[in-house]
Amino acid sequence: MNNQPTVAPASQDTVSLEYLTFTLGDEHYGLDIMKVREIRGYEPVTKIANAPAFIKGVLNLRGDIVPIVDLRLKFNVGEASYNEFTIVIMLHINERIVGIVVDAVSDVINMQASDIKPPPEFGVAFDSQYLYGLAPVNEQMIILLNIEKLISSQELGLFDNNAVALEG
Amino acid sequence: MSMDMSQFHGVFIEESHEHLDEMEHLLLALDPSSPDVEELNSIFRAAHSIKGGSGMFAFDALITVTHVMENIFDRARQGKFQFSARVIDGLLSAVDTLRTLLKSYTDATEPDWALVNTATADLELILDPSSEPAVDTKEQAYGFFVSVGAESSSSESSEGSTEASVKVGERDDEGFGFFEPLVSTAEAPMEAGGEGSNEVTENGDDEGFGFFEPLPGPATAELDQVDDEGFGFFAPSGQSDNQVYADEKGFPVSDGVSEEAITPATGLMDKPRPAAAKLAVTGSGKADSKAKPESTEASSIRVDIVKIDSLVNLVGELVITQSMLNLIGDELTGPTVERLHSALSELERNTRELQEGIMSIRMLPMSFVFNRFPRVVRDLSKKLNKKVDLQIEGGQTEIDKGLIERLVDPLTHLVRNSLDHGIELPDVRAARGKPETGRLTLKAEQKGGNILISVLDDGGGLDRDRILVKAYENNIDVVENPTDQQVWQLIMSAGFSTAAEVTDVSGRGVGMDVVKRNIESMGGRLEIESEAGLGSSFQIRLPLTLAILDGMSIAVGGQMFIIPLVNIIESVQPDKPQLKRIGNQQVLDLRDAYWPIVRLHQVMEVEPKSEDPCEGILVLIETSKTRFALLVDELIGQQQVVIKSLEQHYRRVPGVAGATIMGDGSVALILDAESLALRVEESVAVRSGNE
Incomplete structure (x- = not known):
């Protein structure tokens, strides 16, 4: 996993970060807003053969062919239904664009690094290695994702070279 | 100063x-x-x-x-x-x-x-x-x-x-x-x-x-x-x-x-x-040149290749927009629609010409690459004490500049290989009843949408037995009773070299697999033919351009795919009697030729309209190595598509060469006939497993 760039924890102590919060099923999540390219409604995608079910397919984002991942399917949260409220967050990660399907986008929150509590070891759909921590906002717990690590992880298998590098 | x-x-x-x-x-x-x-x-x-x-x-x-x-x-x-x-x-x-x-x-x-x-x-x-x-x-x-x-x-x-x-x-x-x-x-x-x-x-x-x-x-x-x-x-x-x-x-x-x-x-x-x-x-x-008029002197300019590439991209987008307009035009009705249509077809023609024009800016004659080989051959043949006559054909064949640069290394390697391993020493040749001077031919030609670059020699050809022995020695997987083709492919495995001793000419065993990878990264293929005692031929088959493809759009299970037109021979709607079975493989008997049937819906994991070939269409596809019939639901039409990379944001998908954006903005996958062909055998295996 060494090849995956991670945010150095030290830098978080002093920096105030903005997170985009969204919901998957009943849970509230947040991700670094700097990684977000745009937010758009769910559109039908072109299915890709031999891909796991959580990779819905690809779509045309102004000339780029972009894969769409349904995190709800991957991590068994909520119900993978697609209606006019279903949202796709387009992420810009490692020079690549990836769309993730979520149930709803709620807010942008400002978070001091010191407010972020360490993530629980269990009880969350995501493996703790993909989490920054928990942030209490308005009596809600928001689970902050390390989205970069999650998207480029081998577990999702989105990127070829990543997998190759890890095997090597 | x-x-x-x-x-x-x-x-x-x-x-x-x-x-x-x-x-x-x-x-x-x-x-x-x-x-x-x-x-x-x-x-x-x-x-x-x-x-x-x-x-x-x-x-x-x-x-x-x-x-x-x-x-x-x-x-x-x-x-x-x-x-x-x-x-x-x-x-x-x-x-x-x-x-x-x-x-x-x-x-x-x-x-x-x-x-x-x-x-x-x-x-x-x-x-x-x-x-x-x-x-x-x-x-x-x-x-x-x-x-x-x-x-x-x-x-x-x-x-x-x-x-x-x-x-x-x-x-x-x-x-x-x-x-x-x-x-x-x-x-x-x-x-x-x-x-x-x-x-x-x-x-x-x-x-x-x-x-x-x-x-x-x-x-x-x-x-x-x-x-x-x-x-x-x-x-x-x-x-x-x-x-x-x-x-x-x-x-x-x-x-x-x-x-x-x-x-x-x-x-x-x-x-x-x-x-x-x-x-x-x-x-x-x-x-x-003294006598030439001045006007010819300003006939060329140096342009940064980046500028040309951005033009190529723009034209790509233009082609997409143009086909979107066509779609919209088809939906319209009314008195002005006639005029709209003629304007659109004018636009289509202009776009196409513009596109061809811009692509041709990037084209350079193959002689750019070939011209360095007389020297290579001269030096090497001297070093190896061989007599070699180099012939260059088709140097004026034009090919994309981007490909030219990347062709140099693989070609050099192939030429060195042919000189080192292929062409024999003069006395050996004489003993075999061949002229002492060996012949090495470099040839470029355009075939359909492909450029075919061949390195031909009249040397000893590949030694099947030695390759096999070497493959076993190096623990390279070999199928049982391999065909000649399969044996030739072995020399492109990593770490393979049949040279008895390592020379500085070739024989480090890192060669052919790199050549193969280089060529594949250009979207090309390396084909080897060899006849013992008569010589061998290495053929590089490259796409003419990298960006635009003539394709046939087809539909399976509500999804669109593009088949490169160059691979398509014809399409047929089969009758029951034409469908036969050989072992577990369903085949199409067409004019006494048997075509194994590949079901695209199976390969692409979509739900077809009908499993019965008689209710769908069989597209007969020929690749460099095999032929097969691809079962699809229906043919949509022929069109030019702009190839977009899937790997830019996703990764390589087996059987798919890339993607394109259709007139309505949706994404269609471009099928890679060659790798589909490789799946012919696989699908047989899968099906026999199911039955």
Whole structure:
């Protein structure tokens, strides 16, 4: 996993970060807003053969062919239904664009690094290695994702070279 | 005077490479027993241009070597020197030395002076050891006007020319100041200089002139031009003052002359740089160009490839937009629709022409690659004591520039392989009843949407048994009872080499798999044919262009796919009796040929309208290696598509070559017939597992 760039924890102590919060099923999540390219409604995608079910397919984002991942399917949260409220967050990660399907986008929150509590070891759909921590906002717990690590992880298998590098 | 000359380095280096290629080419073509004077002149010019340019940038290492080379050619031109094959060898190796030196200047590293000294010594040995020593001191003294000293050594009127050089030096100082603002104009005229410069070096017999070259360009150019009515070309730089030079024998007066030249020089500085650079470029041009009208001289320009690429992308987008418009046009009804349609078809035609036009900008003839091989073959065959006759066919076949650059390495490797392993030693050949001289053919041709580049030799062919033994030794997986094709593929496995001993020619065992990977990364394929005792053939099959594809769009289970048109032979709606079964494989019996059926819905994991081939369409597909029938729901239509990479944001998908954006903005996958073919066997296995 060494090849995956991670945010150095030290830098978080002093920096105030903005997170985009969204919901998957009943849970509230947040991700670094700097990684977000745009937010758009769910559109039908072109299915890709031999891909796991959580990779819905690809779509045309102004000339780029972009894969769409349904995190709800991957991590068994909520119900993978697609209606006019279903949202796709387009992420810009490692020079690549990836769309993730979520149930709803709620807010942008400002978070001091010191407010972020360490993530629980269990009880969350995501493996703790993909989490920054928990942030209490308005009596809600928001689970902050390390989205970069999650998207480029081998577990999702989105990127070829990543997998190759890890095997090597 | 201080000025950043480094901005011109790139141009100089690029041009010098062209000169070196030219020199090498001419040297190889040169007949040692009766050298053609025109050819000698051309070589001289090439060497001279490099020297001139090097003088300007104080690339002393280059100067030293080219200077001696120049002397040799100069003597030869005057008939005072006899060429031999050995001399040409020496000169060729000097060309290599120059390349190495140029490389070190490119990387801004210190040149290898030991190399320079050996090269110079070798060359001087070739020439005549007696005449040289004075030259060096002069070169030192004049620093970057070295060429002067260089010239003077071989010039009868060295006095005069030396003086002139000093003057030029002054003028140069003044002149440089003017260079700076002009840089931007440098590009276009540079190409234009064309024929004019030939004059310069051609008249180079009057040695003193040559050294002007690296300096303020126009001035020198005109000097010589005067003799050849070359005026017109330089008209824009207002060189009238240079009439002074009209007398070629103006040497003795060169003192006064250059005094005068100082004044015009500042005026001339208008475009000094372009012309100077051009001198360097085209000094090697054809000698007969004197007579050409000026209009042809501005016929090409240098353009950054990035600009062209962005045009290519834009046109790609335009094609998509245009097909969107077509779709919308089809939906409309009303009185104006007729006119809309004719406007749209006009647009379609224009778009297509624009697209072809832009793609053709990127096209270069294959001879760009092929021209380096006479040298490779000559050197190698000598080293290996083999007699080889190289034939090049189809050098004018055009191919994308991006591919040209990437073809060099794989092709070089294949040629070396064929020489090293393929073609036998003369006595072996004689014993086998073949002519002693082996034949190696490099061929390029266009076949449909593909470029086919072949390396053919009439050597021993691949040794099936030895390959197999070697494969076992190296623990490479081998299928049982492999076909010849499968055996040939083995040599492209990593770490495979059948050479009995490792030579510096080939046999490190890293070769063929790299070749294969390189070719595949260009979207091409390497095919091997071989006949024991008769020879082997390596064929590289490359797509003509990288960006746009003629495709047939088809639908399966509500999803669109594109099949490259080149792979499609025909489409049929089968009748029951035509469907047969061979083992577990369902096949189509069409006109006594059997086509295994591949169900696209299975490969692509979509729900088809019907599983029954009789209710769908069978698209007969031929790839380089197999043929099969692809079962699809329906054909939609033929169209041009822009290939988009799936890997840019996702990853490689088996059976899919890329994706494209359809007229309605949706994404359709482009099928890769070749890798679908590989799945033919797989799907048989899967199906037999299911049943």
